[in-house]
Amino acid sequence: MATSAAKPGTETSPDVDVEEKLKEAFARGWSIIVWNDPVNLMDYVVYVFKAVLKMNEQDASRHMWEVHQKGKSVVGRETREKSELIVHRLRSFGLNATMEQA
């Protein structure tokens, strides 16, 4: 069985590297964006925001109106993995959701 030993002073610690990248990624986060479309009903969009994003009535309505009037709304900011999950959940209800690094 082959073994390898790194020479002292020639290696950066992978742990530190990963930790820094994680911190950086977490700090920047990923924005979850919902885009306007001509078919989804306003009440339905409010309902989906409440069901998926656990928003209260007021916030859900505010974001729904933002989508309707401005064409899109940033409905959350999460880690990449959590954003993927939320985008999938929103799309499973037929909403046009995407994610972008903040």
Added chain:
Amino acid sequence: MICEQFDPGQWRLSFNQPEADFLINVLARLGRHYQEDVSRMPPALRAYWQGAISRGGGGDKNDLKESQEVLAEARSELRGERLALVENWLRDYELSEERDPWKVEISTAERDEFVAMLNDRRMLIAAELGVTEQDMEADLSQIANEARRTGILEIDVLGHFILVMLGPQIYRP
């Protein structure tokens, strides 16, 4: 169509005969759609199932590629789950002894899945026909193309079904 809560977290849906016929037709079409190979669908429908996870806003391209793959896999699984759901509904209808009205009892989670599935049909029709905001606001009788008119009518009727089901929990100031 009537939707009533008969226990906490339990709902009873009642459809008269024309509503049931319409719904069964919709479910049958959805069932066929969920079985189709996405790669062979027209671009608009393929985009509905495999659309980009980002609209090009920053981020590491490898991260986005990975996220896109995660989403594609989840969307593919969802089609399988929805197909099973369609089959359950069609089986229930086949086995029902009374169809006017046809009554179905479901949990809140099942109702939410059903609502999302009906909305799939609305979105798929819209994608296929390229339905616009103006189409949705137009007087149906003014839409000359019959396929388009029928499609928009189906979108409207399914929207009515969805609102009836969500009615008890929709906030109205």
